[in-house]
Amino acid sequence: MFKTIPPAGIPYKWSFVFNPEKTGSSSFESSLSGLFGGKTYLTNSGRSALYLILKAAQKLRPERHEVIIPDYTCWSVPSAIVKAGLKARPVDIDPDNFGLSPDAVDTAIGENTLAVVHAHLFGIPGAIDKVEKICQKRNIFLIDDSAQGLGARLGGRLLGSFGDAGVFSFGRGKTITTLHGGAAVIRNEELAQAAGMIFRDEFPKPGAGDISAILQLSAYKTLFNRRLYWIPDSLPFLKIGETVFDPDFPVSRMADSLAARGESMLKNMEDIIAVRNSNAALYQDMLKNTPNINMPKYPSEAQPAFIRMPILLTDWKKRRIIIKKGHNRGISAMYPGTVGSIRAIESYLAKNIEDCPIAKRISETLVTLPIHHGINNVDIDNIIYFLKSVI
Template sequence: MQINLLRKLPPAGVRIRWQEIIYTIFGYIFLQNHKQKLTNDVKKYFNVKYCFFVNSGRSALALILLSLMKKDKRRELIMPGYTCFSVPASIKRAGLKIRLIDFSNDSFEYNFKLLEKAINPETLAVILVYPFGLSVNVTRIKRLAETRNIYFIEDAAQAMGLKVNNQYAGCIGDVGFFSLGKGKPVTSIKGGIIVTNNETIAENIDREIEILKRPSFLENLYIIMVALFMKIFINPYLYWVLDFVWFIKLGETVYNPRFKIGLMPKAAVILAKMMLKRLDEVNRERTIKA
């Protein structure tokens, strides 16, 4: 048996096509209505009234929380004990207190009895995650949130395109978000999408978005460069090269509540529009391989 020491499987990531990279470069130079086109595509695909584009999933969650806190004095958020480090980092960034609830012993869903007991007068919201993109009992938690008068937030970072009871994950609660990070089914290298059908929440998020600075040329260049590196080196026989490229960090997640909140760079918006067309195809491939 031969062992190839240079062969290394990427921990995450989707293959970006050459035409998508070329169109991103072309679009960054020449296109002007890129954001509106992606807005229309997201609204149509997910059947939502409002959507916003930011530089990461963690920024998306932080902005959601900041918007909910504007006219609400409650300062506690319920989250699962098992999830990505980005979730508590976003909650900390927004200035909320975290209350952890365990999953059930036989699933990746909240222990419902513990969840019911955890809700108190200080509870602002409960956040539902979709671990590994798996379906969960959304209806039960949504009803509980409505009954107890708290917000229901969906973290669909790993579940973009997943349908639950004929509705898309992320679009069932009061507000939800997707991550377009390097390891996600649809990637724009850096990016996050907020979706909601609630007009009041949308207006508050829009006010938070308006004060964010426009992404720099270097931020756009980063998107294009990383897309090129991923296209070339995501091959198992070449992936080891990325271990020496410090700014790629594919599959790496660290707890850092001091992350930058910003708008999605133009190059990322254009790449996201191209990648969104392949969402169903990518999810079918993931299902087969799983």
């Protein structure tokens, strides 16, 4: 009766909790720098990593104060922008891959534009190659937000390797996890140097050690189970799956104990991605040509690294039913609305924001399906049957 499938996550062995590799931050930093080419800074969260890059960019070009972002993205992105003392300019997105529309970016760039942040929601590559050319031509910093895109590729290039810097998150539902943590990998030398000074002065070393990591990882492993997940899911103060706009977040460095576990899980990244992509392919095959359901699309040169399987419904009323009745099946929404719809953000937006009808429609019609290691083919069949019965 209380069985609830988590919408996203990564099951791991007890050896990951108690016997991580005897490495630390330097090893994880080196691995990420080797993959993405640049100076790596390990932080306590993905939004802290984004804040670090934006603060460094602002230091180099203090006369500019606007950051172009997708109107439909994680609310941690505008939170980092506001914390850095900058203004957000949300623009519309591509309806097929949920990434920034290159045309919208080109139109939105102005004399006050400091940077563009391009996100890859659900591990689906957007047209960042085109955005990269635009930013190079217009002399704008490009931040490749791969918080959800670690391991995915576009034209053979890893997401996170485009532009001046890449941002990564190692939260619970990402490609790999240390439960919390992030990284900034900065390729622009001036930007990396500026970030280094900010990192030294503003990012303290965390106080908690390996015992704290063991306790948190043990709790997560125990509760990432359909027989027990209902417990944290039902406690409102834990705010499981909640997306908030909070510019007053703390920044610090990643604990060595978590970095060691990040290094360990990074070595298994391809296997993790393979399972998720295989499950995503089952949904795609079984839902293709289903009336009232649209699937994401991406070019042949794109290789996703799905963290969830997103689908778009044509009827927002049925979306409510699916989310409510499908909750225990791991079906969920993503963000509660567009960036422009955040009540507390109005004074932090750039002037003369264009309407973003595609982002608004996606925020009202998108649902996600679970694809992690904790589900099997029977679960997928049941989810498909449920969706078709409602649609």
